[in-house]
Amino acid sequence: MNKRLASIDDGFSPHLVWEAVFDGILEIPVIPPPKEFRVPTGLTPFSMHNRIDCVTEGLCFYENDPMFADVLINPDCYIEEFRK
Numbered sequence: 001m002n003k004r005l006a007s008i009d010d011g012f013s014p015h016l017v018w019e020a021v022f023d024g025i026l027e028i029p030v031i032p033p034p035k036e037f038r039v040p041t042g043l044t045p046f047s048m049h050n051r052i053d054c055v056t057e058g059l060c061f062y063e064n065d066p067m068f069a070d071v072l073i074n075p076d077c078y079i080e081e082f083r084k
Contacts, residue, residue, distance in 0.1 A: 046071065
């Protein structure tokens with residue numbers, strides 16, 4: 001599978017923060033607490049996301065940018081998958 005590199009691999013997609021709430025002089029995003037909190041049993045790199053158990057495993061991006069360039073280019077395609 002060929003990975004497409006993002007034109008700018010900064011991961012910035014301004015439309016994702018249109019309704020965000022920021023706090024303080026540094027304008028740190030306010031993230032409301034989840035209704036339910038589950039601790040993952042392990043972490044799986046994004047490049048192997050099709051092989052994980054979405055209920056118990058966590059997804060991480062601790063790998064080279066080209067391995068998750070698809071998320072940087074089109075994050076909207078992964079929203080439902082990430083919600084799992």
